[in-house]
Amino acid sequence: DPSGNGEEYGEKSILSGFKTTTVLKDSALEKTIFLHGKLDDQEAVVILQKTPIREDTVAEMFSGSRLKLEMRNDIYSTYHLQPPAHLNVIKATVVCPATEKHVKKYQVQESFLVEETGEDYLSITLPYIQEQSFSLQWVFNILEKKAEADRIVYEDPDPDVGFVLLPDFKWDQKQMEDLYLIAIVHRRDLKSLRELTAAHLPLLQNISSKGKGAVLERYGLPASKLRVYLHYQPSYYHLHVHFTALGSEVRGCGVERAHLLSDVVQNLQSDGQHYRKRTLCFPLRADDGLLRKFERAGRL
Amino acid sequence: DPSGNGEEYGEKSILSGFKTTTVLKDSALEKTIFLHGKLDDQEAVVILQKTPIREDTVAEMFSGSRLKLEMRNDIYSTYHLQPPAHLNVIKATVVCPATEKHVKKYQVQESFLVEETGEDYLSITLPYIQEQSFSLQWVFNILEKKAEADRIVYEDPDPDVGFVLLPDFKWDQKQMEDLYLIAIVHRRDLKSLRELTAAHLPLLQNISSKGKGAVLERYGLPASKLRVYLHYQPSYYHLHVHFTALGSEVRGCGVERAHLLSDVVQNLQSDGQHYRKRTLCFPLRADDGLLRKFERAGRL
Incomplete structure (x- = not known):
């Protein structure tokens, strides 16, 4: 476990075989995207969701990140920050095989x-x-x-x-x-x-x-x-x-x-x-x- | 620019000198955290905000990520996914020097x-x-x-x-x-x-x-x-x-x-x-x- 965070990651991602057919929903506010597609010839829904920023990791995030200035104006400035990968995981939820009902469930609708x-x-x-x-x-x-x-x-x-x-x-x-x-x-x-x-x-x-x-x-x-x-x-x-x-x-x-x-x-x-x-x-x-x-x- | 994404990151992060004193607000839904602290002896507010997941990057994210199984039940499974760092930047907004008014503005009350x-x-x-x-x-x-x-x-x-x-x-x-x-x-x-x-x-x-x-x-x-x-x-x-x-x-x-x-x-x-x-x-x-x-x- 080279990341030192007590988690084990497989070398090969089963999700690398996922092919998106449609974006069911894209919530910019919640940093979540709902995808419909195929995983090894089976219908699947994959939800990618960025995780909340944890208070107990911000010190490590500040010391271990790369930073790029985006904008500066008076006392305000904005940056792009690339944190260490283990502090910035994305939660992936997979429904496979997915039925028509699952696909509909995640689709935005009036x-x-x-x-x-x-x-x-x-x-x-x-x-x-x-x-x-x-x-x-x-x-x-x-x-x-x-x-x-x-x-x-x-x-x-x-x-x-x-x-x-x-x-x-x-x-x-x-x-x-x-x-x-x-x-x-x-x-x-x-x-x-x-x-x-x-x-x-x-x-x-x-x-x-x-x-x-x-x-x-x-x-x-x-x-x-x-x-x-x-x-x-x-x-x-x-x-x-x-x-x-x-x-x-x-x-x-x-x-x-x-x-x-x-x-x-x-x-x-x-x-x-x-x-x-x-x-x-x-x-x-x-x-x-x-x-x-x-x-x-x-x-x- | 070794990441090949047209961005330049400084080697040393000015934010590495930031010391958090209080968390003003922590929005788990929006994956955003508002921090009050000191940056080189000046009062500062730093806002860290995860960025929306971009549809045009998901294919690269699936092929280039490391994956760890978290839970499996019937057709449902969840994973932790570590994407390539350049696909997973965090937006950092810095207000420095910050006044009392800035601090109050971002503070949530329990x-x-x-x-x-x-x-x-x-x-x-x-x-x-x-x-x-x-x-x-x-x-x-x-x-x-x-x-x-x-x-x-x-x-x-x-x-x-x-x-x-x-x-x-x-x-x-x-x-x-x-x-x-x-x-x-x-x-x-x-x-x-x-x-x-x-x-x-x-x-x-x-x-x-x-x-x-x-x-x-x-x-x-x-x-x-x-x-x-x-x-x-x-x-x-x-x-x-x-x-x-x-x-x-x-x-x-x-x-x-x-x-x-x-x-x-x-x-x-x-x-x-x-x-x-x-x-x-x-x-x-x-x-x-x-x-x-x-x-x-x-x-x-």
Whole structure:
């Protein structure tokens, strides 16, 4: 390990065989690019994402970098800095083989806000979810410790109120500023927020208290620095709760899609059927099959 | 120029003499860090910012990088990728000598999530708002057409349910992607969401329907492309409603501070006293006087 940073790099990159066909999304703000292409004749999606600059590496970065002046004006100047390679890794996420659905997921699309009544859920959304039957195998792999077992931060094994807490893929676990964990419930009968009733309060309260406790113990971050919420619609239909650092500006914490766990608990305490009856707003992308279902039903 | 990319790098970096004293801001999302320190005995601010990934360099990046497997699960895998240094420069901006004002400009304040019960509002928050007596003269100037009259997009002059709709300062009105309007109510007796009851449903429904109608007529943007919400805590205590483009990632639309108008209406229809009784979560900055009041009351 010549870089001296305790990591081992293979000499030959399997990604050297990747051929880009289209750029699905290019976020200059977030320094992330989403590519669709072929990896050894298989369809693949590759996401390249520059990593946050770590405070504990800036001293080494300043001493070990090459510098080129770009512009100088009064007290302001800008430079291009070439840091040592091991301080400047890029995170690559590979989905291979990728289906049409994966490709669509990462493609930028216009979104539309849908208002779903309790009846709309039963007549439009639920049949759509059932006919799609998205695979949850990767979730079950986690719950059964067949994958990612070493990433688990905390587990409550109880079959009714238990859950597994682990870092989201989006978080590199290097700094607390963008902490992102997911609590995945052990029970397999809850698709989403829509199906929650007063009967699930013990589950939700358990996730809230034990999840916050685990984050405090493992990462030193108290509940007052956490945003704890569910998505509706979720990206997969097995109940899960997001734990993100309050200060971070992660996607998906917008009011149009996120529901604070503390509000969900209070709503169910006031009315156990709240999420069965309530009209819920959420954005759907232009290419989402569910949007077409709402359009056909004259609900948009 | 051995890197062959047409750039010349000095052998010795003037930044190697930079000593960090504090991290002013660390944006993991934008891969940018703001540092305050000393450069050759002068106060300086240094901003390090990773650069966007360029589409025209990805082929070279894939062929010339070293790769290390991080995680594999089913069709998903993640890697650390060390690209050639010249494809992975960091932009450095230096302000030197920097004044106190430069330092403050880049400083972020930590935020803390507060849980305010209905009683907390009456015993902590309301007295604080009243003793601060923030000036609302600029709001009254708008309502009385003494200022910004030419910016008004729509007005309903009714004293009970009426409002003025105008662009927020953050929006330059150049493109619809980041549309941002504010509806300010004519009545002056409502400080915030906390004071709303079922009696205010006609006001809220009027803002929803006429506000959306005005945005459609003036900007061609339908309700399905709008995020309509209130802040709690608001930045000023005269009731107002935010209208922003659904796709835009504006600050302040996060679930920890924003309340969808459609949810507010439904909550008040279910229980006219909802916002008097409910525990509401919101973030407060470390330098906010209200945070100190909550601390002193032992509520944090």
